[in-house]
Structure formats: C-alpha cells, structure tokens
Amino acid sequence: MATQMSSSRTRTTATGERRKPAGGRRRTEALIFGTLGVGVFLISWQLVSVSGAVDAILLPAPTAVASAFGDMFTSPGIGADLRASGVEFIIGFLLSLVIGLPLGMLIGWYKRLGFALEPLINFFYSTPRIALMPILIIWFGIGLSSKIAVVFLGGVFPILINAAAGVRTVDRTLIQAARVFNATDRQVFLTVNLPACVPFVLSGMRLAVGQGLIGVFVGELLGAQHGVGLLVANAGASFQTPRVLAGVALIAAAGVVLTNLLGLAERHFSSWRAQ
Amino acid sequence: MSRSSAARSATNAATATGDEISPHLVARGVGIQYPSPDAEGGVFTAVDGVDLEVRHGEFVVVVGPSGCGKTTFLHSVAGLIPTTSGELLLSGTPIRGPGPERALVFQQPSLLPWRTVRRNVSYGPDLQGTLGRAELRERVDDLLRLVGLEGFGNRFPSTLSGGMQQRVNLARALAVEPELLLLDEPFAALDAQTRERMQAELLQIWEQLGMTAIFVTHDIKEAVLLADRVLVFTAGPGRVKTWIDVDLPRPRKPEASREEAFHSLEDRIWDELHQTPTP
Numbered sequence: 001m002a003t004q005m006s007s008s009r010t011r012t013t014a015t016g017e018r019r020k021p022a023g024g025r026r027r028t029e030a031l032i033f034g035t036l037g038v039g040v041f042l043i044s045w046q047l048v049s050v051s052g053a054v055d056a057i058l059l060p061a062p063t064a065v066a067s068a069f070g071d072m073f074t075s076p077g078i079g080a081d082l083r084a085s086g087v088e089f090i091i092g093f094l095l096s097l098v099i100g101l102p103l104g105m106l107i108g109w110y111k112r113l114g115f116a117l118e119p120l121i122n123f124f125y126s127t128p129r130i131a132l133m134p135i136l137i138i139w140f141g142i143g144l145s146s147k148i149a150v151v152f153l154g155g156v157f158p159i160l161i162n163a164a165a166g167v168r169t170v171d172r173t174l175i176q177a178a179r180v181f182n183a184t185d186r187q188v189f190l191t192v193n194l195p196a197c198v199p200f201v202l203s204g205m206r207l208a209v210g211q212g213l214i215g216v217f218v219g220e221l222l223g224a225q226h227g228v229g230l231l232v233a234n235a236g237a238s239f240q241t242p243r244v245l246a247g248v249a250l251i252a253a254a255g256v257v258l259t260n261l262l263g264l265a266e267r268h269f270s271s272w273r274a275q
Numbered sequence: 276m277s278r279s280s281a282a283r284s285a286t287n288a289a290t291a292t293g294d295e296i297s298p299h300l301v302a303r304g305v306g307i308q309y310p311s312p313d314a315e316g317g318v319f320t321a322v323d324g325v326d327l328e329v330r331h332g333e334f335v336v337v338v339g340p341s342g343c344g345k346t347t348f349l350h351s352v353a354g355l356i357p358t359t360s361g362e363l364l365l366s367g368t369p370i371r372g373p374g375p376e377r378a379l380v381f382q383q384p385s386l387l388p389w390r391t392v393r394r395n396v397s398y399g400p401d402l403q404g405t406l407g408r409a410e411l412r413e414r415v416d417d418l419l420r421l422v423g424l425e426g427f428g429n430r431f432p433s434t435l436s437g438g439m440q441q442r443v444n445l446a447r448a449l450a451v452e453p454e455l456l457l458l459d460e461p462f463a464a465l466d467a468q469t470r471e472r473m474q475a476e477l478l479q480i481w482e483q484l485g486m487t488a489i490f491v492t493h494d495i496k497e498a499v500l501l502a503d504r505v506l507v508f509t510a511g512p513g514r515v516k517t518w519i520d521v522d523l524p525r526p527r528k529p530e531a532s533r534e535e536a537f538h539s540l541e542d543r544i545w546d547e548l549h550q551t552p553t554p
Contacts, residue, residue, distance in 0.1 A: 173385035180353050180379045181399040181451065182372075191402070195389045272389045272431040 060242040068242035069249060072231070084226035088144050089216050089254075092151025096208055100156040101201060104163025109193070114164065121157060129153040129211070130218045137223055147219040147227070154211030162204030166197025199270040206262045213255050297367055299455060299487045300329040300352065304361035306512075307347050321347040323512035325361070334481060334488045336498040338544060339508030339516075345491045346382075348513060349457050352489065353379040365455070375403055378448035380458040384440035386432040392419070392443050393428040399451040418446040421480060438469035445477070449484070456481075458490040462497070474500055475529050482526050495548070496532060499523070499540045507547045517547055 042062050048054060049061035056064070072078060107114045107121075133150055140146035170193055178188045220229025232247035302325045311319035321344035329335050337345045350356045351363060354373035363370045365377070378399065386395045396415045400406045406414065419425050422442040432440055441461055448456060458477075462470040474497060481488055492498055498505045499521055507516040521540055523531055531537055 171385070173381055173383055174387060176355060177379075177381065177385045177387075177398075177447075178402065179355060180373050180377070181402045182375055183402045187402050191398070192387065195387070198389075272433060 057239055057241055060245065064242040065245045065249065068240075069246035072243060072246050072250070077226070078231075080226045081228050081231050084144060084224070085216050085220065085228040088147035088219070088227070089151055089212050091144075092148040092215065093155050093208060093212050095148070095152045096155030096159055096212075097205065099152075100159030100204070100208075101163050104160035104201075104204075105167050105193070105197065107160070108164035108167025108197075109189075121160065124153070125157040125161065130214065133219055133222050136219075142223040143225060147216055147224065150215040150219045151212040154215040155205075155208030158207035158211065159201060159204040162200040162207075163197055166200030167193050169200075170196045199266060199273070202262055202266040202269060206259055206266070209258045209262065210255060213251055213258075217251050298328040299331045299333070299366060300327075300489070301364040301367075302327045302361065303364075305348070305351070305358050305363055306360035307344065307351055307356060308359045309356070320512040322351075323514055325513065325515055327506065327515055329487060329489060332485050332487055334490070334501055334503045335506055336490045336492060336502035336504075337506045337508060338492060338495065338498050338548065339513060340510040340548065341493060343508040343510040344513030345508050346459050348508075349379070349459050349489060349491050352455075353377055353457050355379075375405070375451055376454045378451050378453035378456055380441075380444055380448045380456070380461045382460045382463055384432065384437070384444045386440060386443055386447070388432055391429050391431060392424060392435070395432065395443055396446045396450050398447055403451065414450060415446075418449055421449070421483075422446045422476065436469075438465055438473060441465060441473065442476075445480075449480070454486055456486050456488045458488065460492055461490075463492070463494070470497075471529055477501065478527055495541050495544050498544060499537055500527065500529065500532060505540075505544055507544065519543055519547070 045059075046062050049056060049059055049064075060068075107117055129150060132153065133146070136146040136149045140149055174192050174196075175188055178192055183191070216227070217229040217232075220227035221233045224230040228247055228250055232244050235241075235243035235247065305322060305325040306320065307322040308318050308320045310317055313319070325348065337349070339345045347356060351358050352365075352370065354370055354377065358370075365374070387398065390398065393415050394401075396418055397411055400411055400414070415428070419428055422445055424439065424442055424446070427435065427439065432443065435443070441464075445461065461477075462473050465473060478501060488501075490498075490501055502521045505519040505521060507519065508514065509516045519540065523534070523536060523540075
C-alpha cells in the first residue's frame with residue numbers, strides 16, 4: 001500500500017541534455033523496430049485471412065476491419081454511442097480525481113486516518129471492480145450512471161493510493177526547512193507536500209485511464225442503452241466480426257491517446273527529477 | 276603577538292557597541308530530551324545543563340564527539356526542537372519556535388527539487404511574504420552573485436553538484452537576512468577541495484554581512500579556521516566542556532592553517548575532545 005504504483009517509463013524521461021544524441025538514436029530505433037513489428041503482425045494476419053485457412057467470420061482481414069472502422073462512423077446512432085461512452089468516462093474519471101486526490105492526500109497526511117481506511121481500500125482495490133457491475137446496474141439502472149460508477153470505482157483507488165504515497169514519501173528535511181522559515185501548516189502543505197505528490201498522482205491517473213476504459217467498455221457489454229461497448233456487443237451478437245474488432249480498436253486508440261497525453265504531463269511535471 | 280592584539284581590538288570594537296550588556300544568545304541550564312524507544316526509561320537526554328552566551332556578530336563553532344547533541348542544540352536554537360528545561364534567550368526573549376531573524380543551513384542541501392535555484396533562494400521570503408517582487412528579484416540576484424551561482428538561477432537542484440547545491444542552501448538561508456545564522460555541518464558531505472573553497476567563501480560572506488553565526492562541525496581544522504570562539508561539547512548528554520578563544524587575525528584566509536598558532540589551537544581542541552571524561 002505504501003509503495004507507489006507506476007510504470008517504469010517515467011524514469012526514462014528526464015535524460016540530460018548531454019545524453020540527447022544517444023537518447024535520440026534510441027527513440028529512432030524504437031520507432032523503426034516498433035513499426036516493423038506491427039507491420040509484420042498485420043501482414044501475417046492479412047495473409048492468413050486471405051489464404052482462406054480461417055473462416056472470415058472468425059478472423060476478418062485487417063483491411064476488412066479498417067473498412068468496418070470507417071463504416072462505423074457513418075452508421076446511424078454512432079453519435080449517441082460515442083457521446084454516451086465519452087460522458088461515462090469523463091464524468092467517472094473526473095469524479096475519481098476530485099475524490100481520490102484530496103482523500104489520498106489526507107490519508108497520507110493523517111497516519112491514523114490511513115490506518116483506519118487502508119484495510120477497506122486494499123479490499124476494494126483487490127476486488128475486480130467490474131465484478132460489481134451487476135449490483136451497480138441494480139442500484140443505478142442500465143443508463144449512464146452505472147457506468148460512471150464503475151469508471152469511478154476503477155479510477156479512484158489508483159489515484160488515491162498514489163496520492164497518499166506521494167504525501168508520505170516527502171523528504172522530512174524539506175518540511176524542516178520550511179518550518180525554519182516559520183511556515184504555517186498550510187504553507188508546508190502547499191509548497192512541499194502538494195508539489196511532491198504531483199508526479200505520483202499523474203502515475204495514478206494513467207492507471208485510472210486504463211481502468212476507466214475497461215469500466216466503460218465492459219459495463220456497456222453487460223447492459224446499456226447507448227455506447228461503444230453496446231455497439232460491439234450488438235455486432236458480436238449478429239456475427240459482424242469486423243465491426244467488433246473496429247469497436248475494440250476505437251477503445252484501444254482512446255486508451256493510447258489518453259495514456260500518452262498523461263505521459264507528456266508526467267514528463268513536464270517531473271522535469272526536475274534527478275537524471 | 277601583533278596578530279592576537281589585532282584580533283582583540285576587533286573583538287573590543289564589537290563589544291564597544293554595547294553588546295556586552297545584552298548578548299545575542301543566552302542559554303541557562305538548557306536541557307533537551309526527547310522520547311526514544313532505545314533509551315533508558317524511553318527518554319533520551321541529548322543536551323543537559325548547557326550555559327552559554329554568544330555575542331552579537333560573533334562566529335562560534337561548536338565541536339564535540341558524534342552524538343553529543345550539538346545538532347540537537349542547534350535545532351533548538353532554530354526553534355525546531357523545544358527545550359525541556361532551562362532558558363534559551365534570543366536578544367533577551369525566550370525562543371518558542373522558528374523566527375524570521377534566524378536561519379538554518381542544513382547538513383544536506385534539502386532544496387525543494389521542483390523549484391529552480393532562484394525559487395529555492397526566494398523560498399524564505401516567499402513564505403514570510405515580506406518582500407515585493409522587484410525587491411525580491413534584486414535580493415536573489417545579489418545572493419546568487421555572492422555565492423558564485425550567477426547564471427545558474429534557472430537550473431533545477433538535481434542538475435547541480437553537491438558543492439553548488441550547498442551554496443544554494445546557504446543563499447536560501449541568507450535570503451531572509453538573518454541576524455543569527457545557524458549552520459549544521461554544512462560542508463561535511465563535500466569533498467575536501469570543495470569544502471576548503473566553501474569555507475573560504477563562507478568567511479568572506481560572514482565578514483561582509485557581519486551577522487552572528489553558530490556553526491556545528493566535527494572538523495577541528497574547520498573550527499579553528501572559522502571561529503572567534505570554539506565551544507567544545509562533551510558526549511552523552513551534551514554539556515559545555517570548555518571554550519577556546521581563536522585569536523587569529525581577520526580577515527582570515529585558508530592559508531592561515533599553515534601557521535604555528537593555528538596548529539597549537541588545533542592541538543588544544545584535539546586534547547579537549549580526547550580527554551577521557553571523569554566519571
């Protein structure tokens with residue numbers, strides 16, 4: 001619980017200016033070989049589908065998925081689906097930030113509050129939040145609210161746990177340095193604890209994005225009136241496999257874009273970190 | 276002989292301003308205890324029955340074996356640790372907590388890593404809200420020049436060497452224009468060469484600004500080089516063992532350490548530190 005949850009990529013961001021050429025070459029190589037890997041994968045997939053070895057209903061060709069992806073945006077009702085999924089994600093995510101950040105900081109700051117809440121937090125964090133979907137549907141219905149709830153439950157814990165870890169891991173001498181200058185509790189919090197916790201919270205937010213997208217998608221699969229998850233569920237029920245995969249690709253793209261945006265923010269806010 | 280008389284006349288000049296009547300810092304029977312699970316009875320006595328007076332504008336260096344409570348005492352003067360007994364008076368007023376007229380330079384640079392050098396130096400005035408923007412910028416510029424960090428204002432601490440970080444630490448303490456500057460082994464973590472350069476710079480800065488300074492160290496040479504008077508602490512619990520006057524002339528340069536008088540002072544302090552205390 002005390003450990004920060006984060007992926008390893010944060011560390012590689014703050015490379016020094018002198019090391020830029022080497023870092024640049026690394027990045028170019030990563031781009032070349034990454035593209036190569038994806039290319040080989042797509043071409044093999046295409047060849048397998050075209051050869052007829054596997055039924056096109058089971059495994060449609062990438063080109064078929066691509067054209068289904070295009071068709072998806074012109075199909076009737078797509079606006080309502082995108083809006084529903086977007087609203088569910090955004091409201092659920094913002095709620096988890098608005099509640100998780102201050103609560104996490106309080107838990108990090110007040111040791112006893114942490115002791116009191118940690119068992120509950122650990123319990124909920126270990127529960128697959130999506131397993132609560134049936135009861136959330138009973139409580140909130142099959143509209144937007146049940147999905148907002150599951151996105152919130154998915155996002156609030158990583159943000160909260162990381163915020164608490166951020167507050168706790170602050171160097172004690174920094175607080176002493178502030179105290180020597182006669183800083184009030186509020187000033188210590190604002191000038192030491194809050195900035196120290198920003199990179200932690202951003203890592204938590206990145207985890208929350210992944211959890212939130214799972215929440216939207218699976219939540220809608222289990223029952224919804226609109227949404228990309230519902231679109232995929234309906235396509236699956238009528239064996240429109242290209243459309244199923246196109247829907248999945250849409251969610252995946254949203255995940256990649258959001259995660260990278262947060263990665264940029266992390267890089268920006270942790271530019272001060274040791275190299 | 277002429278050297279020591281020059282030093283005395285300097286001291287006389289300082290005392291002639293009426294400081295003899297009211298010392299800057301007075302400790303009377305100061306004891307500091309804090310709870311510690313390892314100690315007997317669960318209470319650790321860091322410092323016990325300390326009596327001392329520090330004059331205005333004086334440079335006092337505190338030496339003592341490790342764990343003798345000299346840092347704890349310094350932190351009490353800074354207002355970070357409350358005293359458990361006795362009186363600690365700053366210009367006649369009991370110390371109840373930190374105050375704007377004191378600043379502490381920590382052993383570790385303890386800079387805010389997300390603030391640039393400039394914004395670290397301005398941290399104290401920022402918190403105290405005493406300075407206008409233009410005035411603050413000017414003071415930070417002056418201080419960066421003083422500690423030789425012009426042109427590094429927009430760097431982050433993590434990009435600086437240990438010596439440079441410690442310069443920022445010093446500039447940050449000076450930014451509140453303290454009347455009493457407290458330094459807790461500020462150069463202990465630096466390599467020998469950097470340490471010597473920093474000592475010389477600190478001497479210059481102190482001679483220029485003239486505040487009272489209390490400097491804790493375990494380095495005898497450093498003590499003699501910097502001090503007007505060296506205060507020797509005994510270990511466990513810390514008590515005042517003796518005072519040693521350093522009557523070497525000022526302004527003092529690192530080369531002073533080659534003089535015979537310097538060595539004999541080092542020897543005296545060494546002897547005081549290594550005498551087995553009577554049980």
